[in-house]
Amino acid sequence: MEVNEKIAIEHGLKADEYKKICDLLKRTPNITELGIFSAMWNEHCSYKSSRLHLKNLPTKGQKVIQGPGENAGVIDIEDGDAIVFKIESHNHPSFIEPYQGAATGVGGIMRDVFTMGARPIANLNSIHFGSPQHKKTKNLLRGVVNGIGGYGNCMGVPTIAGQTSFDSSYNGNILVNAMTLGLVKKDKIFYSKAAGLNKPVIYVGSKTGRDGIHGASMASASFDEKIEEKKPTVQVGDPFTEKLLLEACLELMAGDSIIAIQDMGAAGLTSSSIEMASKGNLGIEINLNKVPCRETKMTPYEIMLSESQERMLIVLENGKENLAKKIFDKWNLDFAVIGKTTNSKNIELFFDDKQVANIPVNTLVENSPMYNRKWKKSKLPKKNNIKNEMLRKLKIKDALKKILSNHNVCSKEWIWQQYDHTVMGDTIQKPGGDSGVVRVHGTNKAVAASVDSSAVYCWAHPLTGGKQVVAESWRNLISVGATPIALTNCLNFGSPEKEENMGEFVECVQGIGEASKYLNFPVVSGNVSFYNQTKEIGIKPTPSIGGVGLIRDYKKMITMDFKEKNNLVLIIGKTEGHLDQSLFARTILDEKNGPPPEVNLFNEKNNGESLLNLIEKDYIKSAHDVSIGGLLTALSKMCIKGNKGIKLKKTKNLINEIEYFFAEDQGRYIVEINPKDSVEVNKILDKNSVHHEELGVIIENELIINEKTKVTIDELRSYNTNWLTKYMST
Amino acid sequence: MKSSVITFPGSNCDRDMHVALKKFGFNNKMVWHNDVELPKSDLIVLPGGFSYGDYLRCGSMASKSKIMKSVVNFAKSGGLVMGICNGFQILVETGLVPGVLLRNKYLQFICKNVYVKLDNKENTYFKNLDKEILKLHIAHNEGNYFCTKDQLKEIEDNNQIAIYYCNDRGSTEEEFNPNGSIRNIAGIFNKDKNVLGMMPHPERMIDESLSGEDGSLFFKNLINNIK
Numbered sequence: 011m012e013v014n015e016k017i018a019i020e021h022g023l024k025a026d027e028y029k030k031i032c033d034l035l036k037r038t039p040n041i042t043e044l045g046i047f048s049a050m051w052n053e054h055c056s057y058k059s060s061r062l063h064l065k066n067l068p069t070k071g072q073k074v075i076q077g078p079g080e081n082a083g084v085i086d087i088e089d090g091d092a093i094v095f096k097i098e099s100h101n102h103p104s105f106i107e108p109y110q111g112a113a114t115g116v117g118g119i120m121r122d123v124f125t126m127g128a129r130p131i132a133n134l135n136s137i138h139f140g141s142p143q144h145k146k147t148k149n150l151l152r153g154v155v156n157g158i159g160g161y162g163n164c165m166g167v168p169t170i171a172g173q174t175s176f177d178s179s180y181n182g183n184i185l186v187n188a189m190t191l192g193l194v195k196k197d198k199i200f201y202s203k204a205a206g207l208n209k210p211v212i213y214v215g216s217k218t219g220r221d222g223i224h225g226a227s228m229a230s231a232s233f234d235e236k237i238e239e240k241k242p243t244v245q246v247g248d249p250f251t252e253k254l255l256l257e258a259c260l261e262l263m264a265g266d267s268i269i270a271i272q273d274m275g276a277a278g279l280t281s282s283s284i285e286m287a288s289k290g291n292l293g294i295e296i297n298l299n300k301v302p303c304r305e306t307k308m309t310p311y312e313i314m315l316s317e318s319q320e321r322m323l324i325v326l327e328n329g330k331e332n333l334a335k336k337i338f339d340k341w342n343l344d345f346a347v348i349g350k351t352t353n354s355k356n357i358e359l360f361f362d363d364k365q366v367a368n369i370p371v372n373t374l375v376e377n378s379p380m381y382n383r384k385w386k387k388s389k390l391p392k393k394n395n396i397k398n399e400m401l402r403k404l405k406i407k408d409a410l411k412k413i414l415s416n417h418n419v420c421s422k423e424w425i426w427q428q429y430d431h432t433v434m435g436d437t438i439q440k441p442g443g444d445s446g447v448v449r450v451h452g453t454n455k456a457v458a459a460s461v462d463s464s465a466v467y468c469w470a471h472p473l474t475g476g477k478q479v480v481a482e483s484w485r486n487l488i489s490v491g492a493t494p495i496a497l498t499n500c501l502n503f504g505s506p507e508k509e510e511n512m513g514e515f516v517e518c519v520q521g522i523g524e525a526s527k528y529l530n531f532p533v534v535s536g537n538v539s540f541y542n543q544t545k546e547i548g549i550k551p552t553p554s555i556g557g558v559g560l561i562r563d564y565k566k567m568i569t570m571d572f573k574e575k576n577n578l579v580l581i582i583g584k585t586e587g588h589l590d591q592s593l594f595a596r597t598i599l600d601e602k603n604g605p606p607p608e609v610n611l612f613n614e615k616n617n618g619e620s621l622l623n624l625i626e627k628d629y630i631k632s633a634h635d636v637s638i639g640g641l642l643t644a645l646s647k648m649c650i651k652g653n654k655g656i657k658l659k660k661t662k663n664l665i666n667e668i669e670y671f672f673a674e675d676q677g678r679y680i681v682e683i684n685p686k687d688s689v690e691v692n693k694i695l696d697k698n699s700v701h702h703e704e705l706g707v708i709i710e711n712e713l714i715i716n717e718k719t720k721v722t723i724d725e726l727r728s729y730n731t732n733w734l735t736k737y738m739s740t
Numbered sequence: 741m742k743s744s745v746i747t748f749p750g751s752n753c754d755r756d757m758h759v760a761l762k763k764f765g766f767n768n769k770m771v772w773h774n775d776v777e778l779p780k781s782d783l784i785v786l787p788g789g790f791s792y793g794d795y796l797r798c799g800s801m802a803s804k805s806k807i808m809k810s811v812v813n814f815a816k817s818g819g820l821v822m823g824i825c826n827g828f829q830i831l832v833e834t835g836l837v838p839g840v841l842l843r844n845k846y847l848q849f850i851c852k853n854v855y856v857k858l859d860n861k862e863n864t865y866f867k868n869l870d871k872e873i874l875k876l877h878i879a880h881n882e883g884n885y886f887c888t889k890d891q892l893k894e895i896e897d898n899n900q901i902a903i904y905y906c907n908d909r910g911s912t913e914e915e916f917n918p919n920g921s922i923r924n925i926a927g928i929f930n931k932d933k934n935v936l937g938m939m940p941h942p943e944r945m946i947d948e949s950l951s952g953e954d955g956s957l958f959f960k961n962l963i964n965n966i967k
Contacts, residue, residue, distance in 0.1 A: 250749070254750070
């Protein structure tokens, strides 16, 4: 087929991009070459709209072994151990085919982690659906949850935490972000940089089929009414094969045969081979007749662009082929020597003894387009004038009931009970807490991880929202007693070609950068997902932050459940009464305007570090960060989990009671201490200039807000636990 | 005491079981499904997971793997064979224990703590255990035990029901049945009580940090009974 501009545009390239290709090659590409360019230059693989801004994120730190640019980030957790982790989106495929889309999202991120030599030890996810009333929501939710469980459960990796939200902005574009943590010895990390000439290039794993062709291009475009036609671009997952691939790769990695290894993810064989060559500044030659194929008569174009799952590309040391083959035979996986490294610095493909592509590697990578897109700055919205008379009319108990049973606050047990969260025998904090926690097998250490996003805040003011998500992730780690180390981000936005959406992206990234720099909480990996929009309607900007922290002695881990009657409950951090953009304002007052709560990074850092200090000294019996729903929501959850109540003191705070109980001011934690430690705890907090107040005393089984307002724990529980189960069963 | 854990392609609780057996004093060996001979063992364990992806009926492919011939012979000669979760599904497929395991009643994977009631202590697994109700953990999609009326009568007459799902006080009402199993059955024996298949995972309850230690009680008691 003769290639021309029209065909290039059908491949998702722009006219000027096609011209650039012709200029770089000094000729017209053939169809296979065009396919390769389109796969490498789409938004998903090239980061052409985001690269310029991502450069500004802080990516270095004392504990960072590997920052962005590899299959995943790596951090040091002492004693020669390291954690490999990353979050990635699988939004577009999951909307088209929820089960397979979500399943292969989980499979893909696990592969990114074990490619680096790490055994996956925990999965997390952040999933966002349209309004509960929308006709597609229920099926999408069911499919996504089944898919995540279907893959993760079969792999035998526990799913330890996650986040689920509903918002009408996701009606036409759900979000599925999957995160994996893996454990590796610091001196056994594998990278994707090829080295040495004439080294065999090995293909292992599943056979190549026609599934997922142009998957990455699909993920780089908006949806329209023809979305059903895109089903064939969704990959099909086989977790059993991936489990075998995991074991086989780790077995091979125990020796010294591998020079470089890269999983075949987005854009399959194309991006994996080109990335390895590019990093090693080498050429690569592949005989496509050697690639194990599932279907007959596959063309070079199809083989290069297939996104069949569970495949890896390895550059091996010479002479290690037989040893490696034996391992893959044992695990019943395909193994084929398909090519070699060369000094041409080109990617050269052969099929039926003919050369079918010959492209300089640097034209695909370094010369890929980079755009400085136009973007619009957001103004901080004016504060709402919420009238006191309006608040006075409301009953606290009614408001609490509505908030606890709100779909974005209610218990998500219906979801996480379908995920195996205890396999591997090291899960010491299950889903439902502030962070999931797994022990580092056979040691006294544990790793905490949390995934967060606050699309409403980011939508109201992207800069503040970006800061807030990082701060919330940091708080969630500290609340379980972990020292935050680093984060991974999944940046889900609308079209970068629209100034408003691009502005949201730029300013959220700026906020993330500021907060992570201030908190010494660097970004070590991540991914960008643009074009989350159907026709003209984009999603609310939704950066998901996956934070990871270390607990040196796992016996010091903190949970949120109230522990003992007569213990004192304090709040750390000041309550100013910020109701704008709170769940209370949005759902009970139906007020959608106003600025999000301010993020004061000095207070965040000071409050968090002071709490860690108290935890280290064993003063803290339980802790929980105050987030969506405010103080009373946080207290209720601690009551429900601990099956204990609390008698609140009359607040000395001058603001209105409703503002006090439901405001979403940042930098706050609720903690439980033994009364005998009260003097000492107050002393430490005062010394560090941390604002704190005593909230009340733990009692048997009632939340006593004041003389007139009492709620039993059973009532609280019924508000909080029933919504999702009921919703899914009707 | 010597134990062996069989690893099938797709097993994923084999390491957890190995850790548990070792912790309570077993000298454990991992055995590959393609091996033919079993090492000398006092106990064989078929671990949980998704053997062969469970793409056919759960456990059905694994029940035909090479090592299973030796496992069946070992069981028939009175050796102790325990199958947990996918291991239970494999045992059912070999016919060493009666019945089948269907998809859970609500068609969902369930991962949670459950209580089970012991029915019969006249066997090596539960003899001398000084607790009647254990808190264990389940994580499965196909644990809905089913058998014919005649089979049910037979296993009841022979005291083959090992454990029932119940609440913390031992009540076996339907509401405490997580997966729709007939009679709340969570585990059963063969006729001679040397083969035990059960859905709950005792190996996930061997540490106070892992929401309980009733699994520890089970393993400690088991090794004492074998000695």
